[in-house]
Amino acid sequence: MRAIGSTVLVLVLGLAGCGGERAQPPAPGEDAPDANGFSAPTSYTRAAQAEVARALALDDPQDFEDAKRGLVASDPNLVVTGPDGSAIWDPKSFEFVAGDAPPSVNPSLWRQAKLNGIHGLFQVAEGLYQVRGYDVANMTLIRGKTGWIVVDPLTAKETAAAALAFARTQLGNDPVTAVIFTHSHVDHFAGIEAVLPADPEARKAVRIVAPQEFLTEATSENVLAGVTMGRRAVYMFGLNLPRGPRGYVDTGLGKPPARGTIDIAAPTETIDHTPQALELDGVPFVFQYAPHSEAPAELTFYLPQHKAWCAAEIATHTLHNLYTLRGAKVRDALLWAGYLDEALRIFPDMEIVFASHHWPVWDAARVRAHVTGQRDTYRFIHDQTLRLASEGATPREIAEQVALPDALAKTFANRGYYGTVRHNSKAVYQFYFGWYDGNPANLDPLPPVELGQKYVVALGGPAEVKRKASEAYERGEYRWVATLLDHVVFANPNDGEAKELLARAYDQLGYVAESGPWRSVYLTGAYELRHGAPTQGAGVANAIGLLRAVPLDYFFTAMATRVNGAEAADKAMTLNFVFTDVGETHVLELANGVLHHTKTDADPKAEVTVKLTRDFFLRLTTGQAGLRDMIFSDDLNVEGSRLQLLSFFSLLDRPDGLFPVVTP
Numbered sequence: 001m002r003a004i005g006s007t008v009l010v011l012v013l014g015l016a017g018c019g020g021e022r023a024q025p026p027a028p029g030e031d032a033p034d035a036n037g038f039s040a041p042t043s044y045t046r047a048a049q050a051e052v053a054r055a056l057a058l059d060d061p062q063d064f065e066d067a068k069r070g071l072v073a074s075d076p077n078l079v080v081t082g083p084d085g086s087a088i089w090d091p092k093s094f095e096f097v098a099g100d101a102p103p104s105v106n107p108s109l110w111r112q113a114k115l116n117g118i119h120g121l122f123q124v125a126e127g128l129y130q131v132r133g134y135d136v137a138n139m140t141l142i143r144g145k146t147g148w149i150v151v152d153p154l155t156a157k158e159t160a161a162a163a164l165a166f167a168r169t170q171l172g173n174d175p176v177t178a179v180i181f182t183h184s185h186v187d188h189f190a191g192i193e194a195v196l197p198a199d200p201e202a203r204k205a206v207r208i209v210a211p212q213e214f215l216t217e218a219t220s221e222n223v224l225a226g227v228t229m230g231r232r233a234v235y236m237f238g239l240n241l242p243r244g245p246r247g248y249v250d251t252g253l254g255k256p257p258a259r260g261t262i263d264i265a266a267p268t269e270t271i272d273h274t275p276q277a278l279e280l281d282g283v284p285f286v287f288q289y290a291p292h293s294e295a296p297a298e299l300t301f302y303l304p305q306h307k308a309w310c311a312a313e314i315a316t317h318t319l320h321n322l323y324t325l326r327g328a329k330v331r332d333a334l335l336w337a338g339y340l341d342e343a344l345r346i347f348p349d350m351e352i353v354f355a356s357h358h359w360p361v362w363d364a365a366r367v368r369a370h371v372t373g374q375r376d377t378y379r380f381i382h383d384q385t386l387r388l389a390s391e392g393a394t395p396r397e398i399a400e401q402v403a404l405p406d407a408l409a410k411t412f413a414n415r416g417y418y419g420t421v422r423h424n425s426k427a428v429y430q431f432y433f434g435w436y437d438g439n440p441a442n443l444d445p446l447p448p449v450e451l452g453q454k455y456v457v458a459l460g461g462p463a464e465v466k467r468k469a470s471e472a473y474e475r476g477e478y479r480w481v482a483t484l485l486d487h488v489v490f491a492n493p494n495d496g497e498a499k500e501l502l503a504r505a506y507d508q509l510g511y512v513a514e515s516g517p518w519r520s521v522y523l524t525g526a527y528e529l530r531h532g533a534p535t536q537g538a539g540v541a542n543a544i545g546l547l548r549a550v551p552l553d554y555f556f557t558a559m560a561t562r563v564n565g566a567e568a569a570d571k572a573m574t575l576n577f578v579f580t581d582v583g584e585t586h587v588l589e590l591a592n593g594v595l596h597h598t599k600t601d602a603d604p605k606a607e608v609t610v611k612l613t614r615d616f617f618l619r620l621t622t623g624q625a626g627l628r629d630m631i632f633s634d635d636l637n638v639e640g641s642r643l644q645l646l647s648f649f650s651l652l653d654r655p656d657g658l659f660p661v662v663t664p
Contacts, residue, residue, distance in 0.1 A: 037530040038246040038523070039504045041103040041511050044476030048512045053107045056410065063317070063412060067118045067359040072129070072170050074120030080134070080162045080258065083542065088260045089159050091119055091133060093243050094250075102245040104511045109519065112318070112417045113250035115359070121167050124360050125306045125352060129171065134163040136254040137187040137356050140310065141167055142303070144281025147177035151310065152188040152356050153195045156260025156542075160191025175202070177281040181210040181267070182312035182356055183298035184217035190262035190546060207280060210267035210297070211289060217297040218264060219550040223558050225327065227655045233326040235661065238520030240534060241527060246507075248523070252318050252417030252516035253357045263545030271299045275346055288346070290339040292332050294320055300343060308352035309367075314339055315374040317358040317412065321419035322381070323427030325517050330431045333382035333424070340375035344368065370413055377414045380404060381421060385428035394437035395426040420515045449664050452490030462488055466498055473505060481505040486662075489529075493663040502662075503529040525662045533660045540622045547618060552579065555621055556586055556597040562652040565593035573648060576602040576609040579617065590648065608645045612636035 031040045041049075080089035087093075094117055101110035119133020127143035139160065140151035154160040164176075175197065181189045189210075196203050234240055237256055241248040248256070269278070276287040286302040294313040302309050313320065314336060322331045343350075353367045354360035361370045381402060388398045399422040408414045416422075436443060445451065459465045469484040485502035488495055503526040510522030540547065556577075568590060575588045587603045589596045602609060616635040619625040625633070638645060 034244075034246050036242050036247065036527065037503070038104075038526065039507045042476065042508055044478075045508045045511050046103045049101065049103055049105075049107055052514070053101075056108055056412075058107055058111050060412070063115055063359070064118075066361060067115050069360075069362070070123040072121040072123055073166075075166060078119065078134070078162075080158050080260075082156075082158055082260045088156065089135065089162070089258045091117065091255070094255060096244055097249065104246045105249055106512055106514045106519070108412075108415060108514045109250060109252070109417060109516060111412075112252060112415075112516075115317075116250055116254045118359075121170055122359075124354055125308055128303070128306055128308060128354075129167065130354065130360075131163040131167050132359065133255070134166070135159040135187065135191070136251060136257040138354075138358075139163045139167075139191075140354065140356075141171070142283060143174075144177050144283050146281055147175040149178040149180065149280050149283060150176050150195045151180045152182055153179065154191035154258070155187040156191050156258040156262055157194045158191075158260035159258040160194035164195055176206060178207040178209065179265070180280075180299075180301070181208070181214055181218075182300070182310065183211065183295035184214050184221065185295050185313075186218070186262060186546075187257050188313075188356055189218060189264060191260075192265045193261070193263045193545065196265065207269065208265055208267045209269055209271065209278065209280070209287075211291060211299040212270045212272040212297065213291070214270065214297045215264070215266055215549065216551075217295065219546065220554050221296070221328070223550060223554045224561060226558075227657045229326050229328070231657045231659060231661070234534065235521045235524045236325040236517045238516075238524055241520060241523055246511075246523075248520060250417075250516045251520075253316070259542075261542040261545070264549045266549070274342065286347070288339065288343060290314060293336045293339050294331065296329075300339070302343075302347045302350065306352065307349055308354060309343060309347050309350045309371075311343070311353055311355045311371070313356045315343075315353065315371055316355045318417035319377060319414055319419045319421065319424070321427075322378070322424040323419075323430065325423070325521060330427045332431065333378045333428050337375050337379035337382065340371055340378070344371055344375070373408055373411050373414055377404060377408050380408065381424050382428050385425045386432065389429060389433065392438075394439065395429040396437075398425050398429060399423070416515050418516060420518065448490045452487040455487040456491045459484075462492060462495060462498065466501065469498075469501055469505075473501065476508075478505045478508045482509065489662070490664050499529045499663075503527075528660075529662050533663075534658055544618070544622070547622065548614075552582075552584060552586060552614065552617070553597070553599060555617070556588065556595075559588075559652065560595040560597070562655075563590070563593065563595045564651055564653050568595075568651045569593040571651065573608070573644065574603050574606040575645070575648060576606045577617075578602060578609060578611045579614050580611055581613045581615070590651075606640070608638060608640035608642075608648070610636060610638055610645065 033039050078091055079087050082088040097110065097113045097117055101107035117133065122130050122132060124130055129141040131139040135154040135156070137152055137154055139154055142149040142151065154163060176195050179192065179195060196206055237251060238248040271287040271289050274288045276289065278285045278287060284304055286304065288300040290298045290300055298312055298314065300310055300312045300314065322333050350367055351364045352360055352362055353370060361367050384402045385398055388401055393401065402421055402425045403409065404414065404421060446454065456462055456465055465484055465488050469481045472481045472484065482502060482505045485498050485505065488498040489502055506522045506526035510519045510526065513519040513522060569592065572591045577586045577588065584599060585602050587598050587600055587606065612635060616625065
């Protein structure tokens with residue numbers, strides 16, 4: 001039973017592979033591949049970058065003025081180290097993001113990367129501060145009567161501790177009296193241990209506010225699909241890419257999440273309706289309940305005394321994801337736009353908007369324009385996707401046609417630095433119609449390897465396909481090159497010539513991408529074509545505190561997804577798992593290749609009854625204890641045949657999350 005829960009939140013922790021390595025950037029003007037094999041930008045790529053520079057007012061200073069406004073102090077030597085002493089947060093590794101954009105980076109993304117590199121403690125309003133650039137997210141501090149109200153304590157204990165400590169050097173050592181989790185994504189709660197007092201009694205006095213279902217959503221999102229999400233996250237976040245002008249530059253939301261110790265705390269009170277008034281340490285709040293928008297559990301809040309609205313992550317300085325490339329449930333664009341519209345109506349006097357990422361906007365007119373623009377962007381994508389779908393257009397056709405009006409498209413806050421119009425329109429289609437586009441040819445297509453083999457034969461063999469692809473590359477038709485050579489590589493993954501030319505096409509597609517995740521996806525594909533898939537899997541030593549909060553039910557549901565249906569098809573057995581320390585019993589029944597579990601009394605007819613502690617079970621599910629420990633350890637008691645128990649666990653697959661993506 002290996003690592004059932006080990007992939008929880010791996011997508012943002014960067015625990016897979018060797019992410020975050022620094023590499024020397026290529027010399028300016030270099031036309032040869034760099035040390036990691038990334039090719040030089042072609043003339044077509046350079047022309048595309050120049051077109052972006054002409055189309056956008058990249059020298060508009062407003063965002064830079066806002067991002068630097070209210071700076072109290074910054075630490076030019078900021079480096080945060082993890083439990084093993086290695087750097088988990090190092091802004092200096094992005095010092096290459098300076099000056100004009102190199103031709104290997106979309107100039108609009110380069111501008112965003114510069115903005116995301118501004119870090120320090122900032123005063124947003126009297127008694128309202130943000131620590132930005134200490135993690136991918138922001139930590140917000142609101143002064144109460146007796147201490148600080150902390151909003152979103154970052155991804156890791158180490159970065160949260162550094163952010164709070166730096167703020168206290170400027171603002172004093174007042175205690176933390178309350179914490180707000182705006183939503184259920186790990187970069188907004190997992191540093192909680194750093195902001196709570198060490199004394200247990202003092203800790204009990206800290207109020208923790210979160211949206212309804214926060215704990216469930218925060219601990220469950222990646223349990224069932226974690227292995228796949230974790231592998232795909234390597235692509236989306238560029239976790240294994242070297243940092244540099246031809247490698248990783250930015251996520252669009254900020255720099256990559258910190259890879260430190262994560263934890264969670266249960267809310268003491270929840271937000272479940274709008275408007276919901278609450279007073280924390282003498283500060284009045286009005287909460288907006290906004291579930292199933294950017295996160296399944298999310299809230300925003302208004303500070304009447306400051307006329308400031310915290311938009312959480314539903315209004316930032318980027319078009320966000322309606323579908324995230326790591327893989328997750330599609331988000332509801334209509335609901336998302338509706339929450340923004342609701343905020344404009346119920347908080348009509350807002351003069352400041354700040355969020356869990358990026359920098360604030362000030363002045364009532366600019367604030368309204370910002371929120372309205374975000375609202376209309378999501379609504380436009382939603383409505384136009386459905387309009388085109390009603391005319392028979394398929395997802396790929398819709399993605400080619402939907403384009404924001406200039407009034408929205410030329411506003412930097414609506415640009416596709418994270419989500420994109422193209423993949424968000426496909427998300428809207430998927431939300432309503434699913435994966436099938438209605439064309440019978442796409443109902444049951446051939447799998448990739450067989451499809452690739454037949455395409456290559458039909459097009460005249462591998463040499464001819466590569467010749468056509470080379471000609472297309474010289475014409476700058478990189479999407480077509482990728483289509484042709486993907487078939488060749490899946491037909492013959494040992495064709496080094498095809499893999500290198502495909503990697504070069506991915507290089508160019510990555511270079512022109514305005515979206516940080518799109519850039520990372522393409523360049524990771526290129527990197528793995530040249531260097532192979534990762535050989536090091538995920539680890540969970542720093543996530544034990546979070547995993548302890550995962551209900552046992554989720555682990556057993558995840559276990560059911562590991563049953564090898566073919567091998568278990570003719571097997572039938574019943575097992576009791578009795579947790580002696582938490583007073584829970586789960587009965588597992590295997591039949592027809594399906595594993596069911598029920599939280600109930602032990603079944604007296606079960607072939608095996610396992611008595612153990614939740615802690616030992618957690619060690620088993622995270623790979624810290626193996627089958628040998630399970631059979632011989634004194635930490636569990638087995639009534640019935642241990643060999644039968646071993647036979648049961650032998651039916652469970654053991655995915656390591658290292659499967660290939662760009663090759664079969």
